[in-house]
Amino acid sequence: MKILTKEDTDELLGESLDVFLNKASGRLRLVGGTYSIPPDSGRKTALSRLLAYMLLKNSRICVYVSGWGVWGSAENLDLFYGYRRSVGESRPLIEAPVHLFERADEDAFVSILCMVFYFVWDGWVFDVEGKALVRISHDEWLEIRADDEETIKEFATELENYGMPFLAR
Amino acid sequence: MLPASSTPLYYAADMLGSSRMIFNSATGTPCYDADFGPFGEERTYLSTCPQNYKFEGKERDTETGNDDFGARNYSWRFGRWLSSDWSSVPVPVPYANLLNPQTLNLYSMVSDDPESFADLDGHEDTTPAWERSDGQVNPCTGSGGPNDCSAQKPQPPNPQGKLQLSDSQKPPQPPPSDKDGKPTPPPVPVPGCPTCGWKWNPDPQNPRGGTWGPDGWKGANPPSGSWDPDGHWDIDKGGKGPRDHYDPQGNPLTPGQAHPGNAPAQQTMLDRMRSITPGPIARWGTAGVIIYILIDEGSRLYPPRNLVPVP
Numbered sequence: 001m002k003i004l005t006k007e008d009t010d011e012l013l014g015e016s017l018d019v020f021l022n023k024a025s026g027r028l029r030l031v032g033g034t035y036s037i038p039p040d041s042g043r044k045t046a047l048s049r050l051l052a053y054m055l056l057k058n059s060r061i062c063v064y065v066s067g068w069g070v071w072g073s074a075e076n077l078d079l080f081y082g083y084r085r086s087v088g089e090s091r092p093l094i095e096a097p098v099h100l101f102e103r104a105d106e107d108a109f110v111s112i113l114c115m116v117f118y119f120v121w122d123g124w125v126f127d128v129e130g131k132a133l134v135r136i137s138h139d140e141w142l143e144i145r146a147d148d149e150e151t152i153k154e155f156a157t158e159l160e161n162y163g164m165p166f167l168a169r
Numbered sequence: 170m171l172p173a174s175s176t177p178l179y180y181a182a183d184m185l186g187s188s189r190m191i192f193n194s195a196t197g198t199p200c201y202d203a204d205f206g207p208f209g210e211e212r213t214y215l216s217t218c219p220q221n222y223k224f225e226g227k228e229r230d231t232e233t234g235n236d237d238f239g240a241r242n243y244s245w246r247f248g249r250w251l252s253s254d255w256s257s258v259p260v261p262v263p264y265a266n267l268l269n270p271q272t273l274n275l276y277s278m279v280s281d282d283p284e285s286f287a288d289l290d291g292h293e294d295t296t297p298a299w300e301r302s303d304g305q306v307n308p309c310t311g312s313g314g315p316n317d318c319s320a321q322k323p324q325p326p327n328p329q330g331k332l333q334l335s336d337s338q339k340p341p342q343p344p345p346s347d348k349d350g351k352p353t354p355p356p357v358p359v360p361g362c363p364t365c366g367w368k369w370n371p372d373p374q375n376p377r378g379g380t381w382g383p384d385g386w387k388g389a390n391p392p393s394g395s396w397d398p399d400g401h402w403d404i405d406k407g408g409k410g411p412r413d414h415y416d417p418q419g420n421p422l423t424p425g426q427a428h429p430g431n432a433p434a435q436q437t438m439l440d441r442m443r444s445i446t447p448g449p450i451a452r453w454g455t456a457g458v459i460i461y462i463l464i465d466e467g468s469r470l471y472p473p474r475n476l477v478p479v480p
Contacts, residue, residue, distance in 0.1 A: 026261070069375035070397075072382075073390040073408035094374050120412070138403070139414070139424040168425060 001108040003089045004098040009062065012100070012128060017064065021124055024133045028145035031155040033169025037117060037140045044117035048110045050162055051125065051134060054155060056103050059127035063099040063112050067122025070138045075119035083111060100128075141167045178218060185287040186226035191218055207283045209236065209245030225287045240291030248283075249276045254293050256340045264293035264340070341398035345417055355394040356419035359383040360406040367394065401427045 009017045038044065055061050068075060081092075087108070089096065101109040116123045116136055125134035133145040144159075146152045178200070181190040191201035200218035203211055209224035223229045224245060227236045235251065236243040242251045253275035256263035265272045271280035272293055279286035280293070345353045354367030365383035372379040381394040390407035397403050397414075401422055404413040414427035 022261075067376055069372065069377060069380060070395055070403050071405045071412055072380060072393045073405050074412075092374055094376065137424075137428065139428060140412075141424060141428075 001087055001102075001105045001112075002100040003084065003087075003091070003096045004062075004100055005091075005096050006098065009064070009098045009100075017098070020130065021064075021126070021133070024126060024130050025135070025145065027130075028133050028147050029152060031144040031146060031152050032159060032164075032166065034141050034143050034167040035159065036165045036167045037136070037142055038165065039140070041118055045110075045114050047162065047164070048113040048117060050158060051113060052106050052109045054158060055125065055127060055132055055134070056101065056106055056109060058103075059129050059131065061101045061109065061125060061127050063101070063109065063116065064124040064126070065093055065097045065099075065116060065121055066124060067138055068093060068119065070122075071120045075121070080115050080119070083115070178220070180222070180226075182226060185283075187224050188220070188222055188226060191220060193218060206245075208248035208278060209243070209283075211245075238288055238291035243278065243288075243291075248278055248281075250278065250291075252276075256292075260340060342396075342400035343398075344396035352396075354381050355402045355404060355415065356417070357394075357402070357404060357415055359386075360392040360404060360413075361409065362386060362392070397427070399428055 004012065006017050013020045038047065068077075084090075099108075099112050113123075113125065115121075120138050120140060121136070122138045123136040125136070126132065131147045132151065134142060135145075136142045144155055146155060177194040179192040179194060180188050181192070183189050187205045188201070189203060189205075190199050192198065193200045199215060201213075201220060202215040203213045203223075205211055205224050211223055211229075221228050221231060224236055224243075225238075227238050227243075229236050230242075234244075234246070236245065240255070243249075244251055254263045262273055263275070267273075269280060271277065271282070274281075275293075277293075279288050347353050352369060354369070359365040359367060362383050365385055367381040368384040370379050370382050375395075377395045377398075379395075382391050386392075388407070390409075392405055392407040394402055394404045400417070402415040402417070402419075404415060406413065414422040414424065416422055
């Protein structure tokens with residue numbers, strides 16, 4: 001796992017991160033609808049593993065933590081920063097909000113994503129090739145977008161098997 | 170209004186904010202009486218106290234006749250803005266609601282529906298005039314504060330050249346502030362402590378700049394509130410019960426209402442069309458329509474009309 005600033009990410013993507021996300025949101029197709037994130041922490045862990053299984057197949061994946069501090073009673077920044085320090089990262093989230101994962105970083109990916117879900121943060125999960133995008137909201141919903149029909153069907157099937165509830169479709 | 174070295178004038182405005190009558194406070198008699206066409210054409214019946222605050226209450230330039238709405242100037246002769254709409258943040262189409270194609274025209278006045286809508290600041294806004302309240306109006310009112318439009322730089326109307334139905338295209342809404350530009354607290358009581366007031370706790374590490382917390386709270390999990398740039402308040406009840414959302418007036422919102430871009434209309438039209446797959450209902454529905462047409466048309470042909478006795 002590497003932890004990047006937004007400027008590092010712009011360089012990695014070849015364009016501004018915000019523009020990249022904006023373009024990808026418009027270009028990629030929605031899987032199913034808007035899903036409610038289950039409130040149960042155990043199911044959040046399972047959901048993180050499911051996303052790791054689906055996303056970390058071929059490409060490098062980024063987890064961009066875009067919002068925190070909204071639900072103060074739900075978050076534990078000490079735990080999050082403690083985890084980041086364990087991988088040698090001492091910069092605060094405001095400076096380095098993007099986490100880049102290779103295929104071998106599945107455990108780290110699940111850990112970071114779990115904390116995004118547990119602490120009810122805003123986040124974006126995307127592959128650097130722009131083929132898949134997950135938007136996680138502090139309002140406890142998420143959306144998944146992908147580019148090809150096969151991936152969309154696969155995502156939809158996996159989420160259905162998982163029992164992911166819809167907020168809107 | 171108190172003109173320099175003159176007696177106060179009292180304005181009577183219609184629901185769009187246009188000055189329809191002006192009364193002289195000294196005599197109590199009307200000194201200005203006018204009607205306005207839908208796009209701002211003035212028809213004056215009485216004008217003994219000339220004034221410039223006319224269509225939708227905006228100042229009309231005496232030389233050009235154009236109205237100054239803050240972000241842009243408007244020409245009532247054309248019924249169009251003199252420049253395209255712009256946003257302080259790069260978005261595909263500024264202030265557009267892609268569910269309403271009228272808003273894609275960057276020069277049209279309130280989506281070409283000026284009898285229902287009033288423009289407050291020169292940016293496209295389709296909030297009906299009667300639904301607006303003073304608490305959320307003109308984002309360009311502050312001077313030097315967060316709502317000062319002069320501090321915003323115009324952006325090209327469609328920098329990416331692509332349309333999308335993501336709510337990320339919605340420009341961030343600045344936090345509510347008072348006349349001096351000071352942020353105002355959430356319009357709801359502090360959860361779990363009705364006697365507490367809200368206190369601003371700045372935090373440079375927080376993307377929202379900080380949170381509102383209770384003044385004088387004692388306990389482990391203080392409630393908190395913060396302004397969501399999507400245009401609503403997020404209220405954390407200190408871990409008790411569900412997390413709440415409120416509109417700027419303090420009315421509760423569901424998560425779907427708080428983020429309308431992610432409510433059911435969030436899917437693109439293409440997504441929705443793709444989701445309509447021919448299933449049994451569609452097939453039987455089509456067959457039903459064909460059978461209905463055959464029976465209906467057949468009944469017109471048989472028996473022949475010229476054989477039916479006229480009563």
